[in-house]
Amino acid sequence: MNMDPSFFQPRLTALRPSAPWHRFHLDLPLLSGLALLAVLAMVVLYSASGQNLDVLLRQAVRLLLAAGVMILVAQINPRYFQSYSPVLYLVGVLLLAGVLAMGKISMGAQRWLDLGIVRFQPSEFTKLSTPMMIAWYLAQDSPPRLRQLVFAGILILIPTLLIAKQPDLGTAVLVASAGIAVMFLGEIPWSYLLGLIAVGGGLLPLAWHFMHGYQRDRVLTFLNPEADPLGRGYHIIQSKIAIGSGGLYGKGWLHGTQVHLEFLPESSTDFIFAVLAEEFGLLGCLGLLAIYLFILGRSLYIVVQAQDRYSRFLGGALTLTFFVYVFVNIGMVVGILPVVGVPLPLVSYGGTSMVTLLAGFGVLMSIQTHRRRLAS
Amino acid sequence: MSRPFIFRDNFQENRLFLNRIVISIICMALATLALVLRLIYLQVVGHDLYTSLSRDNQVKISPLAPPRGLIFDRNGEVLADNIATYSLEIIPEQVPDMNATLDKLKALLSLSDDEIARFQAQRSQRRSFESVPLRLELSEEEMARFAVKMPYFPGVEIHTRLIRTYPYGYLTAHVVGYVGRIGEGELQSLDPGQYRGVYHIGKSGIEKSYETVLHGRTGHEEYETNVQGRAIRVLGAMEPWPGADLYLSLDVRLQKIALDALGEYTGAVAAIEPVTGKVLALASKPSFDPNPFIHGIDKDSYEALQGHPDRPLYDRALRGLYPPGSTVKPFMALAGLTLLELNPARRIYCPGYYRLPIAEHKYRDWRKGGHGAVDLSSAVTQSCDVYFYDLAHRLGIDRMQEYMGKFGFGRRTGIDLNGEKAGLFPSQDWKRRKRKAKWFAGETLIAGIGQGYVQATPLQLARAVAILANRGGNVEPRLVDSVKAPYEVDNPYPRQGDEPLGSLDPRHWHTVVDAMIDVVHSPRGTAKGITPGLRYRIAGKTGTAQVFTVGQDQDYKKMKVKKSMRDHAWFIAFAPADDPRIAIAVIAEHGGHGGSVAAPIARAIMDKYLQERP
Numbered sequence: 001m002n003m004d005p006s007f008f009q010p011r012l013t014a015l016r017p018s019a020p021w022h023r024f025h026l027d028l029p030l031l032s033g034l035a036l037l038a039v040l041a042m043v044v045l046y047s048a049s050g051q052n053l054d055v056l057l058r059q060a061v062r063l064l065l066a067a068g069v070m071i072l073v074a075q076i077n078p079r080y081f082q083s084y085s086p087v088l089y090l091v092g093v094l095l096l097a098g099v100l101a102m103g104k105i106s107m108g109a110q111r112w113l114d115l116g117i118v119r120f121q122p123s124e125f126t127k128l129s130t131p132m133m134i135a136w137y138l139a140q141d142s143p144p145r146l147r148q149l150v151f152a153g154i155l156i157l158i159p160t161l162l163i164a165k166q167p168d169l170g171t172a173v174l175v176a177s178a179g180i181a182v183m184f185l186g187e188i189p190w191s192y193l194l195g196l197i198a199v200g201g202g203l204l205p206l207a208w209h210f211m212h213g214y215q216r217d218r219v220l221t222f223l224n225p226e227a228d229p230l231g232r233g234y235h236i237i238q239s240k241i242a243i244g245s246g247g248l249y250g251k252g253w254l255h256g257t258q259v260h261l262e263f264l265p266e267s268s269t270d271f272i273f274a275v276l277a278e279e280f281g282l283l284g285c286l287g288l289l290a291i292y293l294f295i296l297g298r299s300l301y302i303v304v305q306a307q308d309r310y311s312r313f314l315g316g317a318l319t320l321t322f323f324v325y326v327f328v329n330i331g332m333v334v335g336i337l338p339v340v341g342v343p344l345p346l347v348s349y350g351g352t353s354m355v356t357l358l359a360g361f362g363v364l365m366s367i368q369t370h371r372r373r374l375a376s
Numbered sequence: 377m378s379r380p381f382i383f384r385d386n387f388q389e390n391r392l393f394l395n396r397i398v399i400s401i402i403c404m405a406l407a408t409l410a411l412v413l414r415l416i417y418l419q420v421v422g423h424d425l426y427t428s429l430s431r432d433n434q435v436k437i438s439p440l441a442p443p444r445g446l447i448f449d450r451n452g453e454v455l456a457d458n459i460a461t462y463s464l465e466i467i468p469e470q471v472p473d474m475n476a477t478l479d480k481l482k483a484l485l486s487l488s489d490d491e492i493a494r495f496q497a498q499r500s501q502r503r504s505f506e507s508v509p510l511r512l513e514l515s516e517e518e519m520a521r522f523a524v525k526m527p528y529f530p531g532v533e534i535h536t537r538l539i540r541t542y543p544y545g546y547l548t549a550h551v552v553g554y555v556g557r558i559g560e561g562e563l564q565s566l567d568p569g570q571y572r573g574v575y576h577i578g579k580s581g582i583e584k585s586y587e588t589v590l591h592g593r594t595g596h597e598e599y600e601t602n603v604q605g606r607a608i609r610v611l612g613a614m615e616p617w618p619g620a621d622l623y624l625s626l627d628v629r630l631q632k633i634a635l636d637a638l639g640e641y642t643g644a645v646a647a648i649e650p651v652t653g654k655v656l657a658l659a660s661k662p663s664f665d666p667n668p669f670i671h672g673i674d675k676d677s678y679e680a681l682q683g684h685p686d687r688p689l690y691d692r693a694l695r696g697l698y699p700p701g702s703t704v705k706p707f708m709a710l711a712g713l714t715l716l717e718l719n720p721a722r723r724i725y726c727p728g729y730y731r732l733p734i735a736e737h738k739y740r741d742w743r744k745g746g747h748g749a750v751d752l753s754s755a756v757t758q759s760c761d762v763y764f765y766d767l768a769h770r771l772g773i774d775r776m777q778e779y780m781g782k783f784g785f786g787r788r789t790g791i792d793l794n795g796e797k798a799g800l801f802p803s804q805d806w807k808r809r810k811r812k813a814k815w816f817a818g819e820t821l822i823a824g825i826g827q828g829y830v831q832a833t834p835l836q837l838a839r840a841v842a843i844l845a846n847r848g849g850n851v852e853p854r855l856v857d858s859v860k861a862p863y864e865v866d867n868p869y870p871r872q873g874d875e876p877l878g879s880l881d882p883r884h885w886h887t888v889v890d891a892m893i894d895v896v897h898s899p900r901g902t903a904k905g906i907t908p909g910l911r912y913r914i915a916g917k918t919g920t921a922q923v924f925t926v927g928q929d930q931d932y933k934k935m936k937v938k939k940s941m942r943d944h945a946w947f948i949a950f951a952p953a954d955d956p957r958i959a960i961a962v963i964a965e966h967g968g969h970g971g972s973v974a975a976p977i978a979r980a981i982m983d984k985y986l987q988e989r990p
Contacts, residue, residue, distance in 0.1 A: 184400075187392045244418040244426025257430055282419040289408060296404065304397060312393060320400055327407045334414045 025074040025369040027302065030361060033295040034346070038063055040288065041347040047254050048268045048275040049349070055268065059349055066358040073362030077370045081363065082136055082310045089133035089155070095122035096162040123171045124356045126159040128363070131178040131321070135313035138186035149192055152183055164210075170341045177324050181317035235271065236335050243277040243334060250281030268349040270341060273333040288347075292326050299361075302368045311367045318360040325357075429600075438506065438599070439573030442592030443538050445619030447552055447582060449628045450656075450857065455552050456583065458538040462514040464522065465507040468499055470531030477529060484525065485511065485518050494557070494672075509575055512671050513539065540576060540670050546663035547631045550691040551624075551793070551855065553581020554666035570594050576670065582622065582855060585794045589865055592619035620861035625654030625854065633984050634659040634962075637977040641964040643944075644692035646838035647981055650845040650950060650959045653852045655791065657960075657981060658835065660692040695797045697831040698963055701919035702759045702970075703948045704780070704826035706844060706888050709752055711779040712767045713884040720752040720887045730765035732817055739765050739821050742920070756891035757901050759918060761825050768824025773815060776823060777803040783840040785832060791853040792869035799836050802829040827922055834961045837948050842959035845915075845950035847885045850874055851959075889915050893953050896975075903947065903971040906979045912986055915956075916949030916978070918970030921963075942966040947974035951982045958985050 021028045042056060049055040081088075099122055134152050156179030164172040184193070208216065242256065251257070256278035267275050277285050299319040306312045322345060329344040331337030343350060345357050418426065447456035464485070471477050478492055491511060499508045510532075514522070519534065526532070540555045542548065555576040558566070562577060571577070572594060578584035595616030600609055634645035638661045647657040664681055668674075673681075681689055690696070712718040728746030729738040741747065741761040747754070755763035768776060781787055786801035800806075802823060804815040822828035832840075835853065842851040852871050859865050892915035895901040902918040921944035945967030950959040960978045967973035 185393065185396050187396070240418060240422075241426050241430045243415070244422045245430035247419050247423040247427065277415070277419065282415055285415050285419075286412070289411070293408065300397060300401065304394065316397065316400070320404075323404050323407075327404075327411065330411050334411065334418060336410065336414055 022369045024071070025365060026071065027298070027365045027368045029298045030295065030302070030365060030368075033291060033298060034358070034361060037288075037291050037295065037346050040291065043253070044272060044276045044279075044347065045268060045349055047256065047279060048272050051254065055349060062354055066354040069355050070358035070362035070365070073359050074365035074369065076366055078308075078311045078314075078363070078367050079370075081132060081314070081366075082139070082308075085129075085132040085136035088129040092122060092126040092129035093159055093162065096126060096159055098122070100162060100165060121352050123159075123163045123166065123168060123175070124352055126163070126175050127171070127178060127321070127356050128318075128359060130156060130159050130175050131182050131314055131317040134179045134182040134186070135310050135317065138182060139309040139313060146192065149183065149188060149196075152179070152186075153196075156180065156183075173328075173340065174321060174324065174342065178317050178321040181320040181324075182313050184320075185313050185316040235266070235339055239271050239274040239333050240335055242274040246278040246281045246284075248282050250277075250279045250284055253279050255279060270329065270339075270343055270348060271333055272348050273330050273344050276347075277333075292323075296323055299364050302364050305371070306367050307371055315364050315367050318363060322357065322360065437596050440595035440597055440613070440616045441573040442594060442616035443618045444540065444555070444576070445590040445592065445861070446621045447590075448621065448623045449548075449626050450624065451627065451629075452623075453544070453628050455542065455544055455548050455624065455626075455628065457541050457543060459541050460536050461512065461539040462519055463509050463535050463537045464511045464514055465509050465533050465535045466495070466499075467507045467531045467533070472530065477532065481510065481529070481532070484521060485514075487511065490672075506572065507533065507535065509535075509537075512537070512575070537575075542666050544628050544631075545665045545667060547628055547635065547659075548626070549581075549663045549666045550660045550693065551581055551626060551631075551658050552666070553583040553585075554579055554669045555583050556669050557672050572596075579669065580795075581793060582624070585792055586622060586856065586868065588868060589859060589861075590619045590622065592861075593617035617863060618861075620859045620865050622856050623858045623860065625649070625652075625656060625857040626658065627656055627985070630657040630981055630985060631659050633657075633981050634977065635661050635663065637980045638964060641967050641973070642686050642692070643962070643964040643967070643974075644696055644834040645960065645962050645977065645981065646693050646835045647958055647960040647985070648838050648842045648851060648853055650842040650851060650956045651849070653839075653842070653854050654857060655853050655855045656958060656985065658693045658855070660690070660694075660696070662686050662688040664688040691795070692963070692965075693834045694791070694793060695795060696833055696963070697797055697799060698833075698944055698946075699828070699830055699921040700785075700826040700832040700837055701921040701944075701946055702761075702825060703837055703841075703917050703919035703946045703961075704785075704824075704830065705756055705759060705764055706892055706917050707780055707783050707785075707840060708764055708767055708771075708776070708824055709756055709888050709891070710844075710880075710884060711771060711776060712752070713887065714880060715775055715779060716767075716770060718752065718767075723749040723751050724755075724763050724766055725749050726760050726762040728762070730762045730821065732769065732821070735818075737818060739818070752887065753891040753894065754900070756888070756917070757894040757898055759895075759902050764824045765821040768820050769817070771820075771824075773820040773823060774803050774805075776820070777801045777806075783843050784836050785830070785840065787836075789835055789839045789851075789853050790869075790872065791835060792855055796835070797833050799832040800829060826919065834963050837946070837961035838959055841917075841948040841950055841961060842956075844885075844888070845956035845959045847882070848880050889953060892917055892949075896949070901971075903975040905972055906975045910979070912951055912982075913953040914949050914951040914979070914982065915953040916947060916975065918975060919946030919948070920944065920968070920970055921946060923966070942968050945970040945973040947971070947978045949975075949978050949982070951986065958982055 021031075042059065045059055046052075046056055133155055137152055137155065138148070156176055160172050160176040160179075163175060183196075188196075245251070246256075256275055273285075273288075276288060280287070296319060299315070299322070303312055303315040303319060306315055325342060325345040328337055328340065328342045329348075332339050332342065333344075343353055346354060443458055446454060446458065449455055464481075466477070468474065478487075478495075481487060482492070487510070495508060495510045511518075514534065522529075522534065526534075542552060542554065556579040557575060558571065558577045566577075570591070570593065574591070574594065578587040578590065583590065593616060595614045597613040598611045600611060630647060634647075634657050638645070638659075642661050644660045645657055646655070646659075648655055662684075668677060713720065726741060726747040726749070728744055729740045731738055739761075742759070746762065747758050747760040750758065750760045750763050752763070754760070771779075777786065780801045786799055788796050788798045802815075802819070807813055807815050807819075807829075819828055823830050826832075839851050839853055843849065850873075852873075854869065854871070856867075856869070859867065893913055895918065896903045896910075896914045896916050897907055898904065903916050906914075923941060923943055943966070945964040946962070947970045948959075948961045950956040958981075960981060962974040962978045964973045964977065
């Protein structure tokens with residue numbers, strides 16, 4: 001059973017320490033994929049916004065800001081993330097509680113924390129801090145025992161419930177799925193996993209009980225969009241018409257009628273995929289999916305290459321969550337998932353999630369570029 | 377030995393992790409495949425269909441408004457009806473130049489700026505292909521004037537609409553209420569799907585309380601239109617559910633008698649069938665005509681109503697708070713019999729005033745010389761205050777509050793109308809909480825004759841006397857007797873079915889009811905004036921609610937009191953005394969004495985009701 005240790009770590013030797021991008025802790029393939037996505041997003045947004053340069057400019061500024069955050073995060077060694085994970089988690093939960101308390105005072109839904117110059121959405125922060133915490137916790141020892149999994153479940157549940165209470169169901173689902181992704185990658189035995197799914201299924205009626213009226217409406221409309229064609233179902237019907245009429249090649253840039261005759265609501269934000277589908281057709285859609293798959297592929301490559309458990313768990317979870325984003329948004333726009341208000345990552349207009357997403361990619365770049373070189 | 381073991385562990389870990397990554401990749405691949413298949417289905421298979429829907433034909437959906445449910449009285453008289461009217465409507469999307477169109481229409485039909493502002497507000501709330509009303513009730517002449525010019529107004533149409541009308545106007549204004557245009561604030565809180573194509577909503581009375589039932593369910597029609605927006609063919613429709621019809625227990629003829637009998641007085645009448653709790657009459661005077669409110673009453677008329685010193689918009693029967701005065705005495709007597717096991721034959725000497733032990737203040741009786749020796753029965757019949765001062769002192773305010781609460785004092789009756797007032801019966805705790813002050817013994821005495829802090833609405837007193845008529849059986853006042861709809865309707869006001877009083881010694885009821893019969897039928901009763909010609913027996917109680925406090929050494933009767941300072945006159949009663957079929961409370965504001973002013977009004981109503989249903 002004595003095996004040569006180098007057998008398991010031959011990849012380390014393949015590392016080229018002199019790669020120029022690595023000096024700035026950036027990953028060129030990932031960066032190129034993201035840049036390509038951003039360019040495509042700008043093109044579609046220009047059409048969706050009714051050729052509004054103002055909107056385009058604001059989006060570009062946000063993008064640059066988020067890219068700055070990404071580069072900054074990439075400079076930090078993953079070991080620091082690891083050791084500060086519990087602190088960051090605690091800060092996230094406290095901020096959520098603070099927002100909720102302030103919401104109570106102002107008698108309404110509250111997601112923002114006003115820090116004077118910047119308004120900050122703590123639920124976005126927890127999208128990173130929650131998987132960090134779970135990764136830190138499960139990286140301690142292996143394989144995890146039932147007690148640890150239950151505790152990890154509780155750690156996920158706390159921020160999830162706080163966000164669901166805001167109420168922001170979409171973000172709550174994303175935070176929970178980031179945590180669950182870590183657990184999945186964190187070597188949960190299958191039997192526990194199946195048990196978890198069974199319990200989750202059992203909790204669904206309970207969740208229904210705690211949902212707000214409009215959230216229930218969304219689920220019901222999803223199950224039967226024709227039931228409310230004047231209200232919620234209208235989105236789905238119009239978005240299907242936009243996508244379907246796009247055909248194979250699309251109607252051409254700036255020529256989508258559904259969008260420009262204002263039949264399609266929220267065309268710049270949650271439903272921007274329908275604009276792409278109408279104007280660039282199936283080929284455009286496949287192109288976008290290809291870019292996403294490239295980014296995901298590169299991210300998974302980084303994760304597999306990672307050296308320690310924490311980096312793998314965290315990086316893997318961030319990658320999976322990114323996919324969930326893409327899938328939930330497109331699934332909603334094409335009418336196979338409920339309308340939950342999740343933006344198309346890095347394409348939809350709006351800045352709140354962009355910073356978080358790119359910060360996540362910053363973490364992945366940091367993982368890739370801070371690997372220890374093999375002492376040869 | 378340990379090193380290789382660790383590596384083995386690492387190896388297993390690696391494999392497990394890679395295993396999970398592979399599973400993730402498979403899942404993502406499957407999910408992506410689902411998206412791609414869906415896109416192919418929409419963009420390749422469904423391409424022709426969706427292209428035809430999107431290119432020169434558009435799917436549009438227009439709401440089909442349900443007709444609002446009608447409201448009838450117990451004899452089938454229509455209290456709220458729908459009549460067809462013609463309205464001028466605009467589909468904004470089809471109007472080439474909105475401002476020019478509005479200017480031309482303004483000149484043609486003399487539209488007011490208010491109407492245009494309202495139109496603009498509604499337009500911003502609806503989709504551009506939905507029709508928005510500009511004027512709801514076109515006269516014949518306006519119709520004709522517009523019809524000639526119609527070709528010059530693309531996108532402007534005449535629609536037939538059902539509009540609410542209240543044939544009995546002021547007789548039912550407070551009870552039935554009225555509908556009005558949906559306000560901007562209301563639009564925000566409504567389910568927009570249910571109120572598309574609907575322009576009115578219940579604003580008060582039954583119209584408001586039963587809004588969900590009367591409204592029904594909005595349907596819709598899905599159709600294709602050509603480039604100009606004209607409908608080409610209907611793709612599908614869901615018929616609206618007409619609103620449910622409401623049959624009230626109210627009798628509009630009793631309403632008329634009540635309002636007529638009040639004559640010059642402002643005031644209110646509430647009449648209930650004790651056994652069922654059905655409300656037979658609920659009138660407040662002065663009343664108003666609800667019909668102008670439907671289209672939005674003009675400002676001057678509204679301000680005239682609002683600013684009128686007699687406050688016609690104010691529903692006195694439901695919301696008017698008055699000291700119940702001596703009408704509380706039968707209930708106080710029951711409290712004494714039950715809680716103190718009072719001997720009804722025991723006499724108390726009434727010198728015309730009452731004094732608390734070790735206190736100077738004289739609490740006076742309404743009869744200056746006093747009533748002499750009175751037992752419980754004669755104390756009720758002659759309405760002797762001193763007897764009840766003494767009783768109240770012995771009961772204490774907290775026990776009184778709890779017992780009177782069982783008859784509904786200080787509690788909402790639970791009638792199926794919005795905006796009911798709960799009235800007040802005080803307690804030490806209440807005063808500590810609300811007034812931040814200590815309770816004084818003298819205040820207990822005042823409460824014992826229904827004055828001071830005690831306040832009740834006419835409806836509350838009608839319910840209290842109905843409970844008495846039922847010998848303790850609970851009364852839940854209801855206006856809506858039945859709901860008729862071709863589908864199942866949830867009653868928004870289900871009955872609770874509580875029995876707050878429990879069983880009581882039957883002799884107690886007997887004692888109190890006999891005393892109340894004497895109020896009307898004995899020569900010493902305070903309402904003996906209404907007996908002539910009476911063919912059934914009434915059990916009643918008069919009351920005067922003090923508006924103005926008489927000074928310690930002044931004599932009320934000798935003072936030249938202005939009308940607005942005069943006491944309110946109360947009368948509560950039920951009849952026939954042995955088999956009660958109607959319970960009633962009447963208040964005539966500033967009427968002075970209950971026996972001579974309020975009692976005849978009650979009798980007129982009971983005469984009518986009992987004659988018709990012997």
